[in-house]
Amino acid sequence: MALEHAILVSLLEQPGSGYELARRFERSIGYFWTATHQQIYRVLKRMEGDGWIDAREVAQQTRPDKKEYSVTAQGRSVLAEWLHEPIAPESVRHELAVKIRGAAFDDPVALIREVERHREAHADRLARYLAGELRDFTGPEAPSAPDAGQELQHVVLRGGIAYERMTLAWLDDVIATLHRLGPPA
Amino acid sequence: MALEHAILVSLLEQPGSGYELARRFERSIGYFWTATHQQIYRVLKRMEGDGWIDAREVAQQTRPDKKEYSVTAQGRSVLAEWLHEPIAPESVRHELAVKIRGAAFDDPVALIREVERHREAHADRLARYLAGELRDFTGPEAPSAPDAGQELQHVVLRGGIAYERMTLAWLDDVIATLHRLGPPA
DNA sequence: AAGGCCATGTAACCAGTTACATGATTCA
DNA sequence: TGAATCATGTAACTGGTTACATGGCCTT
Numbered sequence: 001m002a003l004e005h006a007i008l009v010s011l012l013e014q015p016g017s018g019y020e021l022a023r024r025f026e027r028s029i030g031y032f033w034t035a036t037h038q039q040i041y042r043v044l045k046r047m048e049g050d051g052w053i054d055a056r057e058v059a060q061q062t063r064p065d066k067k068e069y070s071v072t073a074q075g076r077s078v079l080a081e082w083l084h085e086p087i088a089p090e091s092v093r094h095e096l097a098v099k100i101r102g103a104a105f106d107d108p109v110a111l112i113r114e115v116e117r118h119r120e121a122h123a124d125r126l127a128r129y130l131a132g133e134l135r136d137f138t139g140p141e142a143p144s145a146p147d148a149g150q151e152l153q154h155v156v157l158r159g160g161i162a163y164e165r166m167t168l169a170w171l172d173d174v175i176a177t178l179h180r181l182g183p184p185a
Numbered sequence: 186m187a188l189e190h191a192i193l194v195s196l197l198e199q200p201g202s203g204y205e206l207a208r209r210f211e212r213s214i215g216y217f218w219t220a221t222h223q224q225i226y227r228v229l230k231r232m233e234g235d236g237w238i239d240a241r242e243v244a245q246q247t248r249p250d251k252k253e254y255s256v257t258a259q260g261r262s263v264l265a266e267w268l269h270e271p272i273a274p275e276s277v278r279h280e281l282a283v284k285i286r287g288a289a290f291d292d293p294v295a296l297i298r299e300v301e302r303h304r305e306a307h308a309d310r311l312a313r314y315l316a317g318e319l320r321d322f323t324g325p326e327a328p329s330a331p332d333a334g335q336e337l338q339h340v341v342l343r344g345g346i347a348y349e350r351m352t353l354a355w356l357d358d359v360i361a362t363l364h365r366l367g368p369p370a
Numbered sequence: 371a372a373g374g375c376c377a378t379g380t381a382a383c384c385a386g387t388t389a390c391a392t393g394a395t396t397c398a
Numbered sequence: 399t400g401a402a403t404c405a406t407g408t409a410a411c412t413g414g415t416t417a418c419a420t421g422g423c424c425t426t
Contacts, residue, residue, distance in 0.1 A: 002278075012290050038379080041379060098218055148289050152285055153289075203406070221387075223408085247396085249395085
């Protein structure tokens with residue numbers, strides 16, 4: 001459970017509406033925490049009720065009005081408290097690995113296509129991460145003296161990049177293994 | 186949702202009781218799918234009701250009786266069907282990354298200890314994986330001509346090893362970054 | 371006129387977690 | 399005697415997913 005905390009972090013980085021948060025969860029924040037708009041609206045309501053955030057109605061001419069949320073002092077201290085708590089080592093859920101072991105009881109070669117699809121998805125994600133890194137951290141437009149927030153965002157992004165590179169290499173290994181089990185008979 | 190399928194795979198590899206499954210979910214299978222005994226018993230019951238598995242009462246002298254489950258023909262075909270369905274790219278949930286970005290709004294140095302704890306946990310896990318690899322796949326006791334099931338188990342384990350190595354390197358990067366943001370003033 | 375984006379929600383459901391419960395045997 | 403292991407469960411709760419719903423503006 002950390003959606004509340006992910007939202008607090010995101011709103012501290014930049015206040016915004018539920019809709020905007022939902023979009024961020026498809027981008028930057030979404031690289032390490034996912035959430036749908038339904039879930040976000042529900043949690044925002046609870047957080048507002050608990051006094052962690054407050055809303056400001058923003059009227060817009062061309063677009064529908066929106067509620068812009070910001071983190072309250074109380075929200076900040078809830079976040080600080082959470083940051084000081086140790087977290088349990090994460091539990092893994094790797095569906096593709098289940099399928100790979102399951103392939104022993106079906107046709108290993110039939111899985112190759114699926115694994116290749118995943119390989120493509122990860123290659124895409126890596127490309128997006130690298131583009132983001134160039135834009136925000138290592139390119140000519142990037143700040144020459146990044147602040148703490150930017151340094152931390154960058155190190156998290158480097159983690160995403162490392163993860164995608166590792167995954168690509170592993171999926172190549174998987175594909176080669178599946179081929180070897182195939183019909184070369 | 187794949188606990189059912191993970192159970193089917195595990196029971197195809199080796200029939201067993203709920204208790205035994207729970208132990209496997211702390212070991213081999215647990216490297217890529219976690220589940221507690223409570224959840225396992227609940228799901229086993231449903232799977233039995235749906236005819237995917239069947240139970241055989243096994244009386245034991247010294248230990249309590251147990252129900253040994255095996256996969257039925259129907260269970261096998263359910264698994265095969267699932268294997269042929271494409272799966273959505275997994276959604277990430279990386280709590281530590283949320284904390285790292287959150288550290289910008291608190292004390293980055295205070296996070297170092299926590300990150301080091303995680304580093305240790307991952308180093309332990311890597312050691313266990315490597316020991317398992319040596320025992321089952323690359324050591325002198327390992328089969329010289331592994332079958333498809335063993336090849337696939339090995340490639341999944343290699344994925345776990347690659348993941349832990351990547352994570353260790355990244356956590357070192359994180360620790361160095363947190364230090365840099367610290368008091369060297 | 372149709373489809374996409376902005377913006378916000380409700381309701382039902384399902385999967386997973388946490389707490390509680392029982393009881394026998396084996397080992398230190 | 400007390401802790402660990404084997405063995406199986408119930409109940410309450412929480413977090414997350416899926417389906418459904420509304421409505422205006424902008425672009426093609």
